[in-house]
Amino acid sequence: MAKLLFLQNLDYEFLGPMYISSMLKDHGHECELAIGQTFEDFEERIEKFQPDLVGFSIMSGSHYWGKNLAGKIKEKYGIKNIFGGAHPTFFKEFIEEPEVDYLVRGEGEETMKEIMDRIDGNECFHNTPNLSFSQNNEKTHNPLRNLRPDLDEYPFPDRSLYNDLDKLGERKVRNVITSRGCPFHCSFCFEDAMRDMYKGKGKYVRIREIDRAIEECKRLLAETNAEIIYFADDVFGMKKQWLYDFLEVYKKEVNVEFICLVRADIVASDEQYAYKLAEAGCKSVFFGIESGNEQLRNKVLKKQLTDDQILKAAKLLHDVGITFRTYNIVGLPDETLEDAFSTVELNIKIKADYPWCSIFSPFPGTELTDYAFNKGYLGKEFDYDSLDKSFFLETKLEIPHKREIQNLQKFFQTAVLWPWTYPLIKRLIKLPSNVIFRAWFGFIYFLVYIKSEKRNFWETFKFAIKNYKHVLVKE
CATH class of the missing domain: 3.40.50.280 (Cobalamin-binding domain)
Structure with missing residues (x-):
């Protein structure tokens, strides 16, 4: 064969x-x-x-x-x-x-x-x-084929494909998806471009049957050493009734800790949402803030998410004991240094447990990359081959305060986790970028990563030593 x-x-x-x-x-x-x-x-x-x-x-x-x-x-x-x-x-x-x-x-x-x-x-x-x-x-x-409407017609993912990773140590967190596609239209995300590609070729957002997703979870636990499931859907539980029904079965038949990706506005829309997640075993969620400037977040990034919704979601999650990772971006088109500071400050205000921040990378096909070209932040000579394998190094955009914003990204997590360092960081970012800034970022990033994803310290440390170049070293 x-x-x-x-x-x-x-x-x-x-x-x-x-x-x-x-x-x-x-x-x-x-x-x-x-x-x-x-x-x-x-x-x-x-x-x-x-x-x-x-x-x-x-x-x-x-x-x-x-x-x-x-x-x-x-x-x-x-x-x-x-x-x-x-x-x-x-x-x-x-x-x-x-x-x-x-x-x-x-x-x-x-x-x-x-x-x-x-x-x-x-x-x-x-x-x-x-x-x-x-x-x-x-x-x-060649033209694209129609999307398969029923995801459950696909066989379960072949976990044995990565058996070589077992030689490197314990892997207690494993990924599962219960849906494909995202109904939202964020300008920085490839999902919107993918939806346009598949227009007229079937329903883009597809959610699996509860029984089939539960069966995969049970098989995963039986066949691997998994102890935590990470639901890697673009948005987990887009349909609340599906989610609530799923969580009830999950608690009875699977009953292990899980992590998932959510949207702050969905969490904020129903006070039962966070409670039901926690009751079923959710220990941590991830959601995007992107920018602390509400106008930039919604007008340029098209996130359609208000500050009030972020604040309410954070409170509801804290109230039920669910920690959360926030996704943030600096170096955005139209962003000022004050806008970048506002992103730090919003994360401090909501007491983000695991803040995460990247520098905007102009990936091909996204609306925001086209916007960057049209507004002159990217020149015609820009080449996608120049993109770094890491989005933690430098901006490819020609923006004011370029150095300060790149340096702020390196200290973003520090400022949020220890707000007393924030005034000092505002001074430090004026200095030239250097290896000490990158090394400090790598250290804090490592700590936040293992805590947010419930990873084993020493196994993750070995992974970090072997793969640090993907995060900290330019190609």
Whole structure:
């Protein structure tokens, strides 16, 4: 049968490759995954497995690593490559890179199954939906297939794909999704662009049946050492009645701690929401604030979220003993230094347990990136290859107070967790950026991460030592 070998450079379990792997294995194909950094790291696995294709699931920033590795593999072994994930989905021009053979845009399970079926039958697969390729200097982008309306028709994700990670230590937090798609229209998020791509091709937001999601949770606990479930939906429990029914069954039949992503306005809309989460075993939630300036948050970022809703959600979560991580962004188009300070101050006001802050990265396909181009924050010479694999390093925008904002990001968590440091931080950010600022950020980021996601300290420490370059080092 046909063979696919996924390659990635981060010691982390991603659901996308696992769903594709389970789909392929259910139809008789073989799929494996290898983790490494350099070409030499993968040679033994490639020679042993002899894949028909090597696959990469990539975000913007890691695409540069992927295409270089793919080129070396093709040169030595003659094995073609296929790229999926956010970067090729929203930047189909990636197919113009000479190292790149194929792109899968959008959801990939059925497309990869069709491709592997045709490889197995020694047939051409160039007319497969969602596929982009280059042939005789002609670039072809096939139309997207309709979305599968029932997510429960897909097999459960193949957890065995990441068995190599078990050698690195305990993995007690595991991801599950109960839905795909997001109904909101935030300008900085790829979900809005994805929804537009799939317009007319089926219902975009799809929620799984409760019984099927519960069955996956129980199987996960039975087959792995998981102790905590992280519901990685874009928004967990978008439909309150579905959520309340799910939580009742979850408490009875699964009954382990869980973490989830929510929206502050949904939490604030019903005082029972936070209570029911806590009652079912939720210990921590994550939600986005993005900016402390309400006008910027709603007019430019289109978050549609008020300060009052954020304040109320924080109070309700604190009242029931649920800690929360806040997502924030600095270095935004139209943002002033005072706006960035207001983001720090709002997080201090709500006593965010686990503040998190990135620097805006102009990912292709998002409305906010187009806005940055139109407003002159990004020049025509801007190249997506210049994007860093980390969104914690520097801004690509030409904005006032660039240095101060970049430095503020490094001290954001410190200022929120220990507000007495805030006046000093306002002075420190005027200094030139330096390795001490980055090292301090890395240390605090590590502490916040292990607490917010209930990770084991020493296992996470080993992970951080091995992967710190993805956060703190420029490509």
